[in-house]
């Protein structure tokens with residue numbers, strides 16, 4: 004029997020596997036996908052990404068120095084001197100990390116689970132036993148559904164990649180009443196231009212907004228909210244745990260931050276032979292919610308206020324922010340919490 008079974012080899016599952024490797028903890032990691040790294044993702048990361056991964060230069064499409072956030076005629080400039088955010092190819096990074104960290108992914112779909120005196124996972128042709136289970140299986144997590152935990156809100160994230168060279172150094176965002184529960188964006192990717200949106204939005208809206216005809220499509224669901232993430236012998240991690248920024252849909256930095264807490268929890272659980280929900284909640288759920296969770300909570304609060312505000316109130320807020328110095332704004336922890 005392995006110590007840990009990880010379902011999902013997205014960024015969250017991969018990073019956790021790497022941390023377990025470093026601690027000499029045995030694990031097996033499963034992913035149903037034949038080709039990894041194809042999930043919709045802009046790959047826009049603050050330099051904080053380098054606290055977790057060694058970025059290979061070949062994974063970086065481009066760099067930007069800030070964002071222009073537009074509301075009707077008003078523009079807020081969130082930009083930094085001597086600073087950048089990376090625009091990374093999700094596919095190259097995910098596949099590169101698998102090679103760099105030598106993660107032994109088994110291409111298997113977990114179909115059912117049974118959790119009693121240990122964890123028992125079933126694929127089409129195998130039964131796998133483990134002491135602990137980590138559901139890093141994304142926004143439609145089977146592991147989360149097993150515990151009958153509902154996600155408070157899900158929205159669409161859509162991307163249109165156009166083969167237009169774009170070496171601009173700002174991301175552009177459009178926040179206005181045309182998309183009340185989200186926003187549109189344009190990201191320079193060097194050899195490509197990315198147009199995207201999150202919210203209640205379809206590709207036809209994106210086409211109209213940016214006058215698009217031929218493009219490469221990517222789409223995925225973004226889960227939002229705060230949910231329980233520790234159960235008997237089980238942790239949820241990454242999108243499965245809704246560890247996602249409510250203001251941008253970004254989840255990679257949060258999932259890496261929480262994976263560190265999950266790795267410590269797993270080491271302690273194995274050392275103390277404690278796999279019960281109370282222990283895992285205290286070690287994992289309570290700890291990440293005291294950091295990343297606070298930031299998510301404040302983001303959810305602002306998301307609610309924004310949704311309820313009138314277009315006039317939003318325009319007034321934008322006008323006020325044009326004279327505010329946003330050069331110190333942290334794109335991961337704008338509230339100053341975190342770790």
Ligand SMILES: Cc1cc2nc3c(=O)[nH]c(=O)nc-3n(C[C@H](O)[C@H](O)[C@H](O)COP(=O)(O)OP(=O)(O)OC[C@H]3O[C@@H](n4cnc5c(N)ncnc54)[C@H](O)[C@@H]3O)c2cc1C
Pocket residue numbers: 010011012013014015016033034035036039042043044045046047048111112113114139140141142144145159160161162199221222223224225240241242243247252253254255256258
């Ligand atoms: C349009 C869009 C743009 C985004 N842009 C950014 C961005 O710029 N920056 C950022 O930080 N985040 C961004 N995100 C969010 C980011 O992509 C996610 O937060 C991140 O992928 C979550 O990683 P994960 O490992 O938790 O889940 P995933 O990447 O979804 O990985 C889950 C894995 O689990 C596997 N799986 C699922 N079920 C099973 C099963 N039953 N058996 C075996 N395997 C299974 C899947 O095949 C998948 O590979 C964006 C999201 C969208 C939709």
